[in-house]
Amino acid sequence: MKGVVITQFLEMVEERYGMDVADQLLQSDGLSTHGVFTSVGTYPHTDAVLLMSTLARRRNTALGAILQEYGEYLFGYFTTQYPVFFNENASFFDFLLSVEEVIHPEVLKLYPDAQLPRFQSELINEQTMRMVYLSDRCMGPFAHGLILGCAVYFNVGVRIASRDLDNGRKVEFIIQLD
Ligand code: HEM
Incomplete structure (x- = not known):
């Protein structure tokens, strides 16, 4: 996992839950680097899962809720960090289609060791997109x-229904514009 995914997670924890919580997470037993992470490093995916599940336990919530909260936060960071991928004239659905076709392939050129999911996406009609997430990392x-x-960035209201199709490795999202 790219270090930026871990360092931005710690940034979110610091902002929302306090520096002391971030420090305590970094003291968790079992982290590969004894709690030292840089944004340009690459770390086992299990480090991120350990930090996130420790926060989930502390906050008495599900790991999935923390992952979702962090995904929403990280999207905001991507928009500021990689402006080249964001064209305000594109539509929300066009952007979602471009993740598999353009963005993640470009990410892979920048970071050949990135571990990225696959997406199978299709427009069902003008208001609805089906996106199937595929990854052994079950995120x-x-x-x-x-x-x-992404919906916040494009200023659209959405309803998202998700369905697990293979123990977290394959998840279907039906994304409906309001
Ligand atoms: C709605 C849009 C996006 C979705 C749904 C998405 C989905 C994901 C997911 C689920 C992962 C975790 C890895 C896995 O599950 O196997 C991931 C990793 C990643 N994505 Fe995306 N992504 C999106 C947009 C972007 C954008 C805009 C960028 C950057 C320009 C980006 C860059 C990355 C990077 C750097 C990683 C980490 C790779 C690693 O840890 O090795 N993604 N993405």
Whole structure:
């Protein structure tokens, strides 16, 4: 996992839950680097899961809820960090289609060791898109949060229904414009 995904998570924790909570998460047993992460490093995916599940336990909430919250937060960071991918004239659905076709392939050129999910997306009608998330890392709720963050960026109201099709490895999202 790219370090930026971990350092931005810690940034969110600091902003929303306080520096002391972020510090405590970094002291969790089992982190590969004993709690030292840089945005340009690459770390085992399990480090991110450990930090996120420790926060979930502390806040007495589900890991999925933390992943979704973080996905929504991280989308805002992407818009400021990678402006080249954001064209205000594009539509929300066009942007979602471009994640698989353009954005993630470009991410892979920048960071050849990035571990990215696959998406199978199709427009069902002008108001509805079906997006199927595929990844062994089982981060469907993170994708859900990113899609919500994307809707905020494009200033559209959405309803998203998700359905697990294979123990978290394959998740279907039906995204409906309000
Ligand atoms: C709604 C739009 C997006 C969705 C739904 C999405 C989905 C995801 C998901 C679910 C992951 C976690 C890895 C996995 O599950 O296997 C991921 C990783 C990542 N995505 Fe996206 N993404 C979106 C947009 C973007 C954008 C705009 C950028 C940057 C310009 C980006 C860059 C990355 C990077 C750097 C990673 C981390 C790769 C790693 O840790 O090795 N994504 N994305």
